[in-house]
Amino acid sequence: MKESRINKAFSHCQERGEAAFIPFITAGDPDINTTYEICLKMAEMGADIIELGMPFSDPLADGPTIQASSQRALTRGINTEMILSLVSRLRSVTQCPIVLMGYYNPILQYGLKQFAKDAKEAGADGTIIPDLPLEESGQWQKEADKIGLSNIFLVAPNTPMDRVEKISRKSRGFLYYVSVTGITGARQELPKELVDGLKKVKKVSPVPVSVGFGISRPDQVRQLREYADGIIVGSAIIKIVEKNNPSKKLIVDEIGNFVKEMKKATTNSYAS
Numbered sequence: 001m002k003e004s005r006i007n008k009a010f011s012h013c014q015e016r017g018e019a020a021f022i023p024f025i026t027a028g029d030p031d032i033n034t035t036y037e038i039c040l041k042m043a044e045m046g047a048d049i050i051e052l053g054m055p056f057s058d059p060l061a062d063g064p065t066i067q068a069s070s071q072r073a074l075t076r077g078i079n080t081e082m083i084l085s086l087v088s089r090l091r092s093v094t095q096c097p098i099v100l101m102g103y104y105n106p107i108l109q110y111g112l113k114q115f116a117k118d119a120k121e122a123g124a125d126g127t128i129i130p131d132l133p134l135e136e137s138g139q140w141q142k143e144a145d146k147i148g149l150s151n152i153f154l155v156a157p158n159t160p161m162d163r164v165e166k167i168s169r170k171s172r173g174f175l176y177y178v179s180v181t182g183i184t185g186a187r188q189e190l191p192k193e194l195v196d197g198l199k200k201v202k203k204v205s206p207v208p209v210s211v212g213f214g215i216s217r218p219d220q221v222r223q224l225r226e227y228a229d230g231i232i233v234g235s236a237i238i239k240i241v242e243k244n245n246p247s248k249k250l251i252v253d254e255i256g257n258f259v260k261e262m263k264k265a266t267t268n269s270y271a272s
């Protein structure tokens with residue numbers, strides 16, 4: 001099978017001795033064209049993989065920052081078709097891997113088979129479906145595997161190790177290690193047990209392990225880069241959208257600067 005863009009991104013980073021940097025952005029906040037510009041800028045400034053959020057009205061795992069962002073996008077009328085056409089516009093100009101983050105209900109309503117087909121055709125590389133537990137994932141996993149989309153699972157610090165092992169064997173592309181039990185959102189300090197947790201998960205996982213939830217600064221990236229294969233940041237980026245609204249130019253430029261700085265922090269050569 002052809003090597004996936006996600007696998008390539010991780011091997012590229014591994015060869016260079018750095019962690020992958022994975023920024024998250026909500027599709028359609030403040031509008032779909034700005035999301036397009038933001039994604040291109042993120043890729044240009046060193047994003048290794050982009051996590052693109054598909055807004056949903058009932059986002060269980062999301063903290064206030066991402067909830068508000070989803071709400072803004074929904075108010076403007078964003079829908080799945082618009083997001084997939086955004087992905088295909090991006091795919092015609094960049095090879096940066098794109099992972100779609102979305103809740104299960106809208107995907108189920110769209111139709112599992114149809115969604116897999118359309119997402120793949122648009123040029124998406126994988127999915128993160130936070131409310132789809134391993135036990136209920138069989139059907140989606142089958143469609144995703146068949147078409148060549150990587151379905152990425154999440155594990156948390158309170159997931160028992162035998163379950164982590166099981167989940168990591170089903171996870172494609174990478175495994176998402178949630179740094180804290182709870183919701184997304186920038187936090188001042190990372191939990192003390194985080195490095196230990198990551199080490200344990202990395203030991204059993206056959207796929208790269210990326211860590212997310214509560215990461216917002218380069219010094220935190222430097223603390224984590226040798227223990228994680230990838231580092232995921234969402235709320236800190238959405239805050240840049242909020243702060244610079246309504247200037248689209250400022251939003252795009254500031255996110256570009258932030259991604260550049262965070263990516264730099266994933267490399268060992270960066271002076272701390």
Ligand SMILES: O=P(O)(O)OC[C@@H](O)[C@@H](O)c1c[nH]c2ccccc12
Nearest residue numbers: 024061130184185213214233234235
């Ligand atoms: O926002 P944070 O704390 O930086 O965490 C990343 C997170 O936002 C992103 O990966 C994400 C957005 N929505 C999610 C829902 C579930 C799991 C993960 C996510």
